[in-house]
Amino acid sequence: MSEEKAKLQLDDQIIELPVYSGTEGERAIDVTRLHDEYGLITFDPSLANTAICRSEITYIDGEKGILRYRGIPLEQFDRAKPNFIEVAWLLIFGRLPNKTELNDFRNLLCEHELLHEGLRNQFQVLPAKAPPMAILSAMISMMACYYEEFLAYNDEQLLFEAAARLISKVRTIAAFTYRRSEGLPFIYPDPGLRYCANFLHMMFSLPYRQFEVTTEMEDALNLILILHADHEQNCSTNAVRVVGSTHANLFASCSAGVSALWGPLHGGANVKVMEMLEGIYHGGMKPQDCIEAAKDRTNPFRLFGFGHRVYKNYDPRAKILKASCDRVFANLKTSDPLLAIARELEERALQDNYFIERKLYPNVDFYSGILLRAMGIPTDMFTVIFAIGRLPGWIAQWKEQHDNPATKIIRPRQIYVGNSTTNYVDLNDRN
Numbered sequence: 427m428s429e430e431k432a433k434l435q436l437d438d439q440i441i442e443l444p445v446y447s448g449t450e451g452e453r454a455i456d457v458t459r460l461h462d463e464y465g466l467i468t469f470d471p472s473l474a475n476t477a478i479c480r481s482e483i484t485y486i487d488g489e490k491g492i493l494r495y496r497g498i499p500l501e502q503f504d505r506a507k508p509n510f511i512e513v514a515w516l517l518i519f520g521r522l523p524n525k526t527e528l529n530d531f532r533n534l535l536c537e538h539e540l541l542h543e544g545l546r547n548q549f550q551v552l553p554a555k556a557p558p559m560a561i562l563s564a565m566i567s568m569m570a571c572y573y574e575e576f577l578a579y580n581d582e583q584l585l586f587e588a589a590a591r592l593i594s595k596v597r598t599i600a601a602f603t604y605r606r607s608e609g610l611p612f613i614y615p616d617p618g619l620r621y622c623a624n625f626l627h628m629m630f631s632l633p634y635r636q637f638e639v640t641t642e643m644e645d646a647l648n649l650i651l652i653l654h655a656d657h658e659q660n661c662s663t664n665a666v667r668v669v670g671s672t673h674a675n676l677f678a679s680c681s682a683g684v685s686a687l688w689g690p691l692h693g694g695a696n697v698k699v700m701e702m703l704e705g706i707y708h709g710g711m712k713p714q715d716c717i718e719a720a721k722d723r724t725n726p727f728r729l730f731g732f733g734h735r736v737y738k739n740y741d742p743r744a745k746i747l748k749a750s751c752d753r754v755f756a757n758l759k760t761s762d763p764l765l766a767i768a769r770e771l772e773e774r775a776l777q778d779n780y781f782i783e784r785k786l787y788p789n790v791d792f793y794s795g796i797l798l799r800a801m802g803i804p805t806d807m808f809t810v811i812f813a814i815g816r817l818p819g820w821i822a823q824w825k826e827q828h829d830n831p832a833t834k835i836i837r838p839r840q841i842y843v844g845n846s847t848t849n850y851v852d853l854n855d856r857n
């Protein structure tokens with residue numbers, strides 16, 4: 427129980443509220459009893475100042491640009507280069523897996539990389555050029571139709587199995603979505619390949635020619651997925667928690683996460699960044715025109731890939747991705763004019779008072795698309811790749827909430843500002 431108290435004075439009343447501290451000393455005022463005991467509620471429309479849970483999964487310090495998964499700083503994953511699957515296991519189960527556990531998880535993913543034929547057939551009735559995020563959200567939700575044994579999760583083994591199916595099949599769904607949009611035959615997963623190599627194989631191999639996955643490409647995609655794996659209570663994770671708080675199943679909750687991620691202010695920003703860079707490259711706008719348009723409050727244009735609700739410093743993921751772009755292009759002995767444009771935009775923005783005063787820095791979406799483009803992944807698949815990376819984080823956050831016996835359905839309040847009591851007027855008596 428908290429010893430520290432905050433005092434709130436309203437009218438002639440002094441209200442004492444418990445204050446809690448997190449691992450790194452961040453403090454929160456507990457208002458859970460405010461309505462029941464004082465008839466008061468708090469107002470925080472975008473929840474920017476509200477903790478909806480206690481969590482042990484990911485820690486972010488927005489001022490210092492710190493990001494840690496289960497306490498491990500992100501930079502250590504960049505150096506150690508673990509497999510994405512290992513990080514998925516860490517996020518979901520709270521510790522690094524030993525060799526046997528990692529091997530068992532890998533084998534389980536291999537066992538479940540195919541889609542149920544009923545799911546696969548759905549691709550035939552969907553428009554070939556349907557938005558990939560619409561397909562992904564629908565397919566994940568439809569997994570509830572084909573894997574009904576996982577709808578009522580009541581033990582860790584069942585969650586382990588459901589998580590393996592989701593993390594494995596999401597790659598197949600994504601690859602099949604791309605193949606269908608290109609009029610190409612589906613390429614089935616190859617159990618002999620590691621997670622990322624298998625995805626690239628399903629994306630780019632042909633029936634008569636196996637796609638050669640270079641180590642650079644596999645490592646770059648593995649890094650991108652790790653960097654996207656979790657990010658505490660971001661919007662799509664919050665969507666997963668909200669749906670999961672009703673005791674809806676994991677598939678329904680993750681499908682909601684995909685839908686929330688789709689938005690251009692969130693995961694969809696990586697597509698908008700590429701459109702912005704390509705717009706400059708093709709002569710539509712000059713970099714400074716972008717900067718000026720982003721500063722103009724009458725213009726809805728935003729500098730996509732810049733700014734963050736929590737980071738008021740350089741997003742550590744953007745730093746790692748920017749360095750990875752240099753490595754990949756050096757290895758490929760090529761360059762991408764969009765990278766040079768992105769760099770110029772960053773340089774101009776970071777010297778501009780509008781961005782400095784608002785602490786707007788590059789976020790995870792600013793450089794990720796350039797790397798994905800270097801792998802030949804089309805722009806409309808970028809947010810799908812983000813979702814593949816974020817899936818273990820959604821599962822981990824859903825599990826943490828589900829395993830907490832104190833969890834209640836998430837149902838916020840409001841301040842009502844509509845009509846006071848009015849009367850029904852018969853249709854014949856209306857103007």
Ligand code: SDX
Nearest residue numbers: 657660691692693695720728729730731732733734735784
């Ligand atoms: C992700 O939350 C997460 O953790 C998300 C994420 C994750 O891993 O899950 O990190 C992934 O979603 C990254 C963000 C991707 N989105 C974009 O790149 C879209 C562009 N960025 C913005 O729309 C914005 O920065 C947000 C949405 C990311 C954050 O918005 P906030 O916190 O609501 O901040 P705000 O809109 O209130 O902005 C504060 C000020 C405003 O100006 P003033 O009212 O003070 O004059 O900053 C301005 C904004 O107009 N501003 C921008 C800007 N971002 C903020 N102005 C121009 N360009 C921008 N990109």
